[in-house]
Amino acid sequence: MIKQWSWNRELEFFALLVMLDLFVLGLHLLLGDHPQLGSLVHLDKEGNLPTWYSSLKFTLAAVAALACYFLERAARIDSVPDSSLPPIRPRLSPIPWLLVALLMLGLSADETAQIHETTVHWFMESPAGDNLRQAFEVVRAGGVLLWGVLLSPLLVVIGGWLLRFYWQRFRGHLWLFGGGFLAVGLLGLALALETREAGLVGVGGHLTAASLRNYQWLTGVEEMAELLAASLITGVHVAYAWTLWSGRSGIRGDEGLINESRNR
Numbered sequence: 001m002i003k004q005w006s007w008n009r010e011l012e013f014f015a016l017l018v019m020l021d022l023f024v025l026g027l028h029l030l031l032g033d034h035p036q037l038g039s040l041v042h043l044d045k046e047g048n049l050p051t052w053y054s055s056l057k058f059t060l061a062a063v064a065a066l067a068c069y070f071l072e073r074a075a076r077i078d079s080v081p082d083s084s085l086p087p088i089r090p091r092l093s094p095i096p097w098l099l100v101a102l103l104m105l106g107l108s109a110d111e112t113a114q115i116h117e118t119t120v121h122w123f124m125e126s127p128a129g130d131n132l133r134q135a136f137e138v139v140r141a142g143g144v145l146l147w148g149v150l151l152s153p154l155l156v157v158i159g160g161w162l163l164r165f166y167w168q169r170f171r172g173h174l175w176l177f178g179g180g181f182l183a184v185g186l187l188g189l190a191l192a193l194e195t196r197e198a199g200l201v202g203v204g205g206h207l208t209a210a211s212l213r214n215y216q217w218l219t220g221v222e223e224m225a226e227l228l229a230a231s232l233i234t235g236v237h238v239a240y241a242w243t244l245w246s247g248r249s250g251i252r253g254d255e256g257l258i259n260e261s262r263n264r
Contacts, residue, residue: 020053061234063101069098071245073094180233
């Protein structure tokens with residue numbers, strides 16, 4: 001008999017991730033300015049607790065995407081008796097899940113290794129980088145924050161492809177598609193806010209009192225948007241993988257088995 005699906009476990013998992021996000025935010029607000037502990041919990045610093053936590057979530061999202069690939073390949077069906085289970089359409093290859101896994105691993109590595117910052121810093125030292133900073137009226141110290149502008153064509157392609165992928169997979173279930181769509185939107189918001197931050201950085205990296213308040217506010221919102229996006233993506237991937245796994249005992253890609261289950 002087909003197993004009945006419940007979202008309770010997946011919602012609890014997502015709620016746990018959000019609670020951890022809020023815990024990281026609380027540490028930032030309480031200890032971000034601490035002389036000894038501040039660098040360890042500050043959202044705007046690199047190589048610290050928020051960075052490792054975000055990297056871990058993207059790694060988990062990659063592992064879940066890889067699980068989705070193997071589970072989809074093993075359970076390709078047109079429909080299932082329980083309408084709350086997202087259908088696996090046989091025309092859709094599971095191979096894109098491998099690309100999603102690679103993308104999540106890339107985001108995880110970038111969180112810890114600051115790959116895009118290093119690349120853009122090199123570009124900003126060139127004449128083309130000077131021209132880009134002048135176009136956006138950004139000083140040299142804030143140039144690295146324009147990485148989103150520099151990489152925008154690639155980011156638009158990746159974001160559009162990911163939205164299309166989520167739509168193809170999850171359009172039958174609002175929660176899954178909505179979570180994926182919102183995650184991509186939050187990453188876009190974080191990118192826009194980081195670009196805005198570049199205009200606040202003064203000569204030599206210094207900030208006026210007013211600019212500092214705006215910069216801190218924008219940074220907090222930007223980093224939380226990234227953390228929530230990582231939680232949403234991880235939650236969606238894990239929920240879908242668990243959906244496929246929970247149905248493995250009754251869903252085997254055999255229409256006869258489905259009909260037999262319905263007759264029962």
